[in-house]
Every structure is written in structure tokens, then in C-alpha cells.
Amino acid sequence: MITSTAVPVAIVGAGPYGLSVAAHLKALGVPVRVFGVPMGSWRTRMPAGMFLKSTPRASAISDPAGRLTLNDFRAAEGLAWVGDRYAVPLDEFIRYGEWFQGRCVPEVERAAVVRITPTPDGYRLALDTGEAFTARTAVLAGGFPPYATVPAELWPLVGAGLASHTSEHADLRKFAGQRVAVIGAGQSALESATLMHEAGAQPILVARTRQLLFGSPPETDRGGERPWPERLAKPASPLGPGWSFTAFSRATGAFRYLPDRTRAHLVRTVLGPSGGWWLQDRMQGRFPVLTGHEVASAEAAGGRVRLRLRGPTDVLEVDQVLAATGYRVDVERLDYLDPGLRRAVARRNAGAPRLSSSFESSVPGLYFTGLSAANTFGPLMRFVCGTGFASRRISRAIAAGNRR
Numbered sequence: 001m002i003t004s005t006a007v008p009v010a011i012v013g014a015g016p017y018g019l020s021v022a023a024h025l026k027a028l029g030v031p032v033r034v035f036g037v038p039m040g041s042w043r044t045r046m047p048a049g050m051f052l053k054s055t056p057r058a059s060a061i062s063d064p065a066g067r068l069t070l071n072d073f074r075a076a077e078g079l080a081w082v083g084d085r086y087a088v089p090l091d092e093f094i095r096y097g098e099w100f101q102g103r104c105v106p107e108v109e110r111a112a113v114v115r116i117t118p119t120p121d122g123y124r125l126a127l128d129t130g131e132a133f134t135a136r137t138a139v140l141a142g143g144f145p146p147y148a149t150v151p152a153e154l155w156p157l158v159g160a161g162l163a164s165h166t167s168e169h170a171d172l173r174k175f176a177g178q179r180v181a182v183i184g185a186g187q188s189a190l191e192s193a194t195l196m197h198e199a200g201a202q203p204i205l206v207a208r209t210r211q212l213l214f215g216s217p218p219e220t221d222r223g224g225e226r227p228w229p230e231r232l233a234k235p236a237s238p239l240g241p242g243w244s245f246t247a248f249s250r251a252t253g254a255f256r257y258l259p260d261r262t263r264a265h266l267v268r269t270v271l272g273p274s275g276g277w278w279l280q281d282r283m284q285g286r287f288p289v290l291t292g293h294e295v296a297s298a299e300a301a302g303g304r305v306r307l308r309l310r311g312p313t314d315v316l317e318v319d320q321v322l323a324a325t326g327y328r329v330d331v332e333r334l335d336y337l338d339p340g341l342r343r344a345v346a347r348r349n350a351g352a353p354r355l356s357s358s359f360e361s362s363v364p365g366l367y368f369t370g371l372s373a374a375n376t377f378g379p380l381m382r383f384v385c386g387t388g389f390a391s392r393r394i395s396r397a398i399a400a401g402n403r404r
């Protein structure tokens with residue numbers, strides 16, 4: 001079925017960024033159609049039993065009035081106010097996102113966008129329901145899953161069903177009884193290995209870093225309650241205390257003026273691999289950790305895996321490998337974009353879209369938000385706390401364009 005009337009804005013994605021930009025656009029009177037499973041990535045691409053690393057305050061999805069924070073949700077549910085020392089459980093955050101969606105964007109359509117093709121007056125979007133329609137503007141908020149990265153050494157194992165990326169699992173109990181090499185040193189690696197161990201698997205963490213790092217527990221529930229010399233030395237920010245984090249949170253718009261190499265370096269290194277403060281006791285001493293080791297090659301033998309490592313331990317035999325090896329933004333991975341359209345999007349740093357100050361790509365009317373925008377606007381875009389900055393800029397630009 002082809003719908004003939006053009007919609008002003010189509011939003012691909014109903015996670016925190018898609019929901020937030022929809023809420024901001026609607027508040028400015030811009031009609032939208034929003035596609036995706038609300039909080040879909042959090043439901044199916046993260047492990048049950050996980051906790052958020054961001055504080056409750058930094059986990060608010062931005063709405064135009066700023067009245068739909070996680071604590072507003074808790075109040076509506078009859079739950080007590082929580083501060084920085086509360087680790088938010090995954091299921092609570094999903095319920096919060098769905099509550100936000102019900103209030104701001106109840107019209108979300110649970111359809112997948114399977115193709116976006118340019119037309120003379122905008123974009124033709126084809127849905128998995130068989131419907132196709134035209135939108136003048138498209139905002140891509142499809143999140144992190146398309147960018148999941150597995151090191152090349154593990155590719156042969158993936159084909160054989162012996163290795164997978166963390167983003168493929170919502171339930172790690174399926175590994176119970178198995179010996180699993182978990183590759184990585186970030187929160188995802190440390191938490192996945194811990195959850196697996198607690199579920200009766202035998203994880204072995206393999207990390208390139210010489211030492212695992214963990215955050216420190218916040219001293220107070222409200223950042224503003226810390227003694228003033230400490231606040232001066234390390235001001236509070238949604239990314240954590242410190243001047244550099246404050247700069248990334250407050251001067252987000254300036255990030256795109258940094259030289260390409262500096263931005264690429266900062267995106268890679270700021271908030272590098274480390275575990276949440278509440279994870280350390282649950283993990284340390286519970287299972288083997290091979291720091292200073294790197295996978296050199298991998299082969300399948302008799303339904304098991306033999307990993308050759310660079311490091312003091314040179315061979316590891318396991319039943320499965322779990323790659324907690326992160327995400328790399330690359331427009332080429334967005335297979336729902338017409339190949340010609342993908343080629344037309346100017347890139348920076350080997351694959352990330354080059355964006356304007358209002359998140360518009362080099363293709364007029366095609367916007368990117370969330371992780372796809374981290375190369376342009378910095379680390380804030382990797383987290384829910386970036387929704388306010390992104391949604392305000394995108395919605396104002398689109399509303400202004402609509403009035404012209």
C-alpha cells in the first residue's frame with residue numbers, strides 16, 4: 001500500500017533519542033510518524049539483570065518541559081526519590097522509557113523501516129508492513145545495534161555459531177554450564193562475565209588492558225552537596241565529575257570544530273573501558289581474568305574453540321566466545337538506507353556522518369541522532385543525557401524549516 005500524502009517528519013527509532021526528538025517536535029507543532037519498538041534495544045540487546053552505569057539524574061530522557069525524569073516516573077509509580085548512589089536496574093529503566101513514550105509519543109508505530117529512498121520532495125520510506133509513504137524529513141535514531149563490532153579474528157567462529165557480540169543477548173543464562181571467553185574490559189564485558197558467572201557459567205575475561213578499572217561510588221546523592229573545594233576541583237556533570245566532562249556536557253556544540261583527528265581520539269578515549277563502582281565486589285576474585293592478553297587467532301575444533309592469545313597464557317580452550325568489543329559508527333552498516341543515499345552522506349573519521357550544527361547530514365532533510373552523532377558532538381551523544389541537546393537542536397531546525 002502506498003500512502004500519497006507526505007508526512008513532515010519520519011523518525012526511525014523509538015529508543016530514548018527517537019522518543020525525545022518526537023516529543024520536542026510535537027511540542028513545536030510539527031507532525032511526526034515514529035517507528036520502532038519502544039525501548040526495543042534495551043529490551044532485546046542488553047542482558048537481563050543489568051544495571052545502568054549512568055546515575056538516575058543522568059538517565060532522564062529529555063522532554064520539552066523537563067517534567068518526565070526518571071524520578072518523576074518513580075513518583076508516579078509511588079516509589080521514593082533516588083539520588084546518585086542508586087544504580088538503576090535495567091527493567092526499571094525500560095518501564096520508565098515506556099511511561100515516557102505513553103505520555104509523549106503514544107502514536108509510535110511498531111513497524112520496522114526497511115528502505116529509505118530519496119525522492120524529489122523528500123524520502124520514500126518502506127515499512128515491513130508493506131506500507132510505503134513519503135516524508136519531507138527523516139530523523140535516524142536507530143541506536144547502537146547496527147554498529148556492533150566483532151574483531152576480524154573471531155569472524156570464522158561467528159559463522160560457526162561459536163562466537164557472538166554482547167548486543168545479541170538479552171539473557172545470559174543460556175551460557176550456564178559453558179566455559180566462555182569474554183573479550184573486552186568495558187562495562188559490558190565486566191557485567192556480562194559477572195552475570196554469566198552468577199547464572200552458572202564459567203567465564204574467563206580476556207582484556208588487552210594491563211589493569212581493570214572501576215568507577216568510585218558517589219559520596220552523596222546530590223552532586224551539589226559535596227564540599228565546595230571538591231566541587232571546584234571536579235564540578236558535577238552528567239558524564240561524571242571533572243572539568244573535561246563538564247566541557248563535553250556544556251560545550252557540546254563546540255566539539256564539532258575540533259580537528260578530525262582530535263575528535264576521533266576523544267571519542268575513542270574519553271570514558272574509556274571501566275566498570276561501574278557497584279560491580280567490583282560482585283566480580284573480583286569470582287572468575288579468571290587475563291589482563292594484558294589479546295586474541296591473535298581463533299579456530300573451531302570439535303565443536304569447541306581454541307583461542308591463541310598474545311600474552312603470558314598463549315592458548316585458551318572454551319565452548320563459546322562473547323565479544324564485548326563495542327560499536328563503530330559507519331553509515332555503510334545502515335542497510336535500510338538506499339545504497340545511493342548512503343554514498344551521498346558525507347563521512348568523517350572513516351564512516352560517521354558529517355553533521356551540521358543541527359544534526360543534518362550533507363543530504364538535506366536527513367538527520368542523524370544518538371550514537372551516530374558522537375563523532376560530531378562528542379561523548380555526550382553516547383548516553384541518554386545527550387537527548388536534550390540533540391532534540392532541541394533538531395526540533396528547532398526542522399520547525400524553522402517547516403515555517404519557511
Ligand SMILES: Cc1cc2nc3c(=O)[nH]c(=O)nc-3n(C[C@H](O)[C@H](O)[C@H](O)COP(=O)(O)OP(=O)(O)OC[C@H]3O[C@@H](n4cnc5c(N)ncnc54)[C@H](O)[C@@H]3O)c2cc1C
Pocket residue numbers: 012013014015016017018019035036037038039040041042046047051052053054058059111112113114141142143144145188336369370371382383384385
Ligand atoms: C550494554 C549497554 C549499556 C548501556 N548503559 C547505558 C547507561 O547506563 N546510561 C546511558 O545513558 N547509556 C547507556 N548505554 C548507551 C545507550 O544504549 C544509549 O544511551 C541509548 O540507548 C541511545 O538511545 P537511542 O534511542 O539512540 O538508541 P536505542 O536505544 O538503540 O534505540 C533504537 C531504536 O531504534 C529502533 N530501530 C532501529 N532500526 C529501526 C528500523 N529500521 N525501523 C524501525 N525502528 C528501528 C529500535 O527498535 C529502537 O527502538 C548503554 C549501551 C549498552 C549497549
